[in-house]
Amino acid sequence: MSNSQDKTFTLTNDQTGESYKLPVLDGTQGPSVVDVRKLYAETGHFTFDPSFTATGSCKSRITYIDGEKGILQHRGYKIEDLAEKSSFLEVAHTLLYGDLPTEKELAKFTKDITYHTMVHDQVNYFFRGFRRDAHPMAVMCGVVGALAAFYHDSLDIWDPEQREISAHRLIAKIPTLAAMTYKYSVGQPFMFPRNDLSFSENFLYMTFAVPPEPYKVNPVLARAMDRILILHADHEQNASTSTVRLAGSSQANPFACIAAGIASLWGPSHGGANQAVLEMLDQIGDKKNIPEFLERAKDKDDPFRLMGFGHRVYKNFDPRANVLKKSCDEVLEDLGIDDPRLELAMELERIALEDEYFVERKLFPNVDFYSGIILKAMGFPTSMFTVLFAVARTVGWVSQWKEMIEEPSLRIGRPRQLYTGPDARDFVEMKDRK
Ligand code: CMC
Secondary structure: OOOOOEEEEEOOOOOOOOOOEEEEEEEOOOOOOOOHHHHHHHHHHOOOOOOOOOOOOOOOOOOOEHHHOOEEOOOOOEEEHHHHHHHHHHHHHHHHHHOOEEEHHHHHHHHHHHHOOOOOOOOOHHHOOOOOOOHHHHHHHHHHHHHHHOOOOHHHHHOHHHHHHHHHHHHHHHHHHHHHHHHHHOOOOOOOOOOOOOOHHHHHHHHHHOOOOOOOOOOHHHHHHHHHHHOOOOOOOOHHHHHHHHHHHHOOOOOHHOOOHHHHHHHOOOOOHHEEEEEEHHHOHHHHHHHHHHHHOOOOOOOOOOOOOOOOOOOOOHHHHHHHHHHHHHHHHHHOOOOOOHHHHHHHHHHHHHHHHHHHOOOOOOHHHHHHHHHHHHOOOHHHHHHHHHHHHHHHHHHHHHHHHHHOOOOOOOOOOOOOOOOOOOOOOHOOOO
């Protein structure tokens, strides 16, 4: 980040005629930012940006997105290359430490992660307090937050070694907890992790294997799972990542911060969209009903939106969706699945992409449009889709949290507001209230 004194942004107060010069900061890629940190001290004004559409909340070296050009890079590497040529643990290493691992580094990182795949035995009993029909994301919010009650030896966020252990524990244990969540909901026994399998193979094994039967992981499904995890691993300062950073800025422990991220991810405008896509396709039911639902999506008085369409940042295409569309074809072909929902989804995509409303607003399928279809074909119930997103995004959350804690100028996040409530008024005694 450079802060050249000669690059400034001048702001003029039309009421007083006074001008203020604000520094302009340059990143390595992307638009420069106007540094407003001293704005209040110098002008008595705050900025107002309720949904953060024009606010950079931090500096970060992890992920870069160019929404106009459909670019997503992790540590400078293109997402298309990472999805095609690397594994999820290679991407995790890259996000966490800044570079693709060498063979030796990957072997060590794999060992560090697999060493932590089991959860404390007492966690099993924790599960029993939940209803079997609880939404898996509700269970995840609870059990991940509870990890802080089990791993007291890695809670000191100022100790780099403890931070590292917590990061490894979270990346390793969240897939185990996610699989346990599924097993609990279907009444099957929990499966212990198998450290001889790859990250994605082990996750499929813990989810779908049962003790009395041998389970052979389908390599096409393991590859598709790995790709889904890579594509969801990080996405810059989105709602859940910003939640993790804000929670962490108060120096809360990492397990609590990641639980906060899971809660934020759950919403249908964010990670919950992949579940919502499948529910929407079921609701539409038949190709002949598409025009009716498109009209509803355009109607401002109707809350219905086309789930899996549109993105806050990508305004031309979502590069993750392009990669996943290919994976989707591979998986369905391998499994020999002829899902009428896929045909419906493709028709919906075709019609929406030609529709003036969607074209004008640059609304096109995002990553969740395809991930839901693949996950369904792999045998995951819709309620597990967002949990899988959380398994992948944990790597991004942990990397962003660690980067923030290691920043020497860390301060608690504390936005201000535009107050629109009542003016100051006198207290009214009960007997005089009307
Ligand atoms: N269906 C119909 N209209 C839409 C949709 C949609 N899916 N998305 C946006 N619009 C319209 C919106 O009504 C607005 O129209 P107008 O300008 O006439 O008022 C315009 O497009 C701009 O939308 P916005 O609400 O200002 O956009 P946003 O940046 O606030 O919201 C979004 C982004 C992703 C929340 C939204 O597009 C949406 O709700 N999509 C469906 C949910 C979804 O698929 N979410 C997953 C996002 S990708 C995974 C992730 O990163 O979490």
